[in-house]
Amino acid sequence: MRAALAIARVELTRFLRDKGNLFFVFIFPLMLVFVIGSQFGGGGSAGSVAVTGPSSDLRTAVVEQLADGRIEVTYADHDTMLQQVARGRTDAGLVVDEEAASAYASGEPVTLEIIPSSSSTSMASQQTVRVAIGNLGLRELQLAALEDAGMGSEETAGALEAATSQVPAPTVEVVDVDEISQEFQGLGQFDLGASSALLLFTFLTSLSGSAALIQGRQLGVVGRTLSAPLGTVHVIGGQAIGRWVIAFVQGGYIMLATWLMFGVDWGNLWLSLLLLGIFAAVAAGAAMVLGSVLDNQGAAVGAGVGLGLVLAAIGGGMTPLEIFTDTMRQVAHITPHAWAYDAFAEIQRHQGTLVDILPQLGVLVAMAAAVLALGSWALRRSMARSF
Numbered sequence: 001m002r003a004a005l006a007i008a009r010v011e012l013t014r015f016l017r018d019k020g021n022l023f024f025v026f027i028f029p030l031m032l033v034f035v036i037g038s039q040f041g042g043g044g045s046a047g048s049v050a051v052t053g054p055s056s057d058l059r060t061a062v063v064e065q066l067a068d069g070r071i072e073v074t075y076a077d078h079d080t081m082l083q084q085v086a087r088g089r090t091d092a093g094l095v096v097d098e099e100a101a102s103a104y105a106s107g108e109p110v111t112l113e114i115i116p117s118s119s120s121t122s123m124a125s126q127q128t129v130r131v132a133i134g135n136l137g138l139r140e141l142q143l144a145a146l147e148d149a150g151m152g153s154e155e156t157a158g159a160l161e162a163a164t165s166q167v168p169a170p171t172v173e174v175v176d177v178d179e180i181s182q183e184f185q186g187l188g189q190f191d192l193g194a195s196s197a198l199l200l201f202t203f204l205t206s207l208s209g210s211a212a213l214i215q216g217r218q219l220g221v222v223g224r225t226l227s228a229p230l231g232t233v234h235v236i237g238g239q240a241i242g243r244w245v246i247a248f249v250q251g252g253y254i255m256l257a258t259w260l261m262f263g264v265d266w267g268n269l270w271l272s273l274l275l276l277g278i279f280a281a282v283a284a285g286a287a288m289v290l291g292s293v294l295d296n297q298g299a300a301v302g303a304g305v306g307l308g309l310v311l312a313a314i315g316g317g318m319t320p321l322e323i324f325t326d327t328m329r330q331v332a333h334i335t336p337h338a339w340a341y342d343a344f345a346e347i348q349r350h351q352g353t354l355v356d357i358l359p360q361l362g363v364l365v366a367m368a369a370a371v372l373a374l375g376s377w378a379l380r381r382s383m384a385r386s387f
Contacts, residue, residue: 036193047125056101065132091125206283207304213291243284267347281368288375316341
């Protein structure tokens with residue numbers, strides 16, 4: 001066992017020393033998670049508005065109301081605001097000029113100009129702006145009513161705040177009956193992209209790294225290892241553990257980095273690591289098969305990348321399985337990615353326990369046993385070609 005672990009350590013060291021792996025193993029996966037989360041994740045603002053006009057009490061009050069509605073507010077001069085609206089860089093432009101500010105200060109009716117853009121979220125942002133301005137007008141009416149009732153102008157604001165704090169704010173509960181929306185409800189902005197990237201790159205890194213087995217045969221590393229007082233079982237075991245360690249390190253790095261950088265919630269950590277370990281075993285066996293049946297490093301890398309991308313595309317490593325048709329979902333489950341995807345979804349979204357993911361784990365264990373047995377047999381045959 002000690003000899004097998006030593007071989008595995010050498011394989012991991014060789015993998016990490018290859019500078020060509022650094023970008024695709026440590027940087028590119030996080031870039032992909034960021035891009036997917038930025039484009040499709042939730043938790044962003046409710047829209048954007050560019051406000052133009054001199055600083056005034058009216059502008060400050062309007063911006064505060066917009067901030068309460070989660071609208072992203074930017075300040076710009078009039079020409080810049082028009083340019084941003086025309087290019088769709090903001091959902092709407094709001095003009096708070098001196099005339100409106102003076103009318104607000106004197107308690108007169110105020111008219112503000114909203115300039116819509118052609119963006120898809122422009123209508124929603126315009127409505128939010130109208131609601132914010134309406135709330136501001138309602139507040140002024142309430143203050144005026146308190147003054148008419150005999151309260152001093154200096155006391156009205158405090159009294160209104162005290163009264164408002166005693167009244168519970170109305171709430172709206174939206175129940176979405178769409179199954180896909182319900183499935184993704186509560187999912188963090190980067191959670192889905194992180195689990196997909198983990199499945200994609202764990203398998204892809206293992207398959208593309210199968211070229212190291214071919215390189216070992218060509219450089220005589222396997223032959224020299226066999227000439228040592230080691231059995232064939234130790235050599236095969238060391239290679240299998242080495243492939244598994246590489247896959248597990250890749251997946252573990254993605255889990256740790258996305259948790260630290262993007263706050264990804266992996267649910268029960270121990271269950272996620274157990275699932276990763278079994279999935280890494282499947283990837284290790286597949287890498288052994290690929291590295292044993294091919295004799296050309298370039299062909300092994302090309303085949304590994306191509307096969308890894310195809311399996312990830314079919315099995316949910318690029319697109320959520322929830323949007324697949326029923327037929328495609330059945331096809332997807334010929335891949336280990338789909339079973340691991342289902343298990344991660346259960347852990348991350350539904351606080352699944354070991355019992356909940358036992359079916360997925362059972363299938364993955366069977367797949368791992370099959371490909372590891374096939375890879376060991378193929379590697380034993382390929383070692384005869386190293387002499």
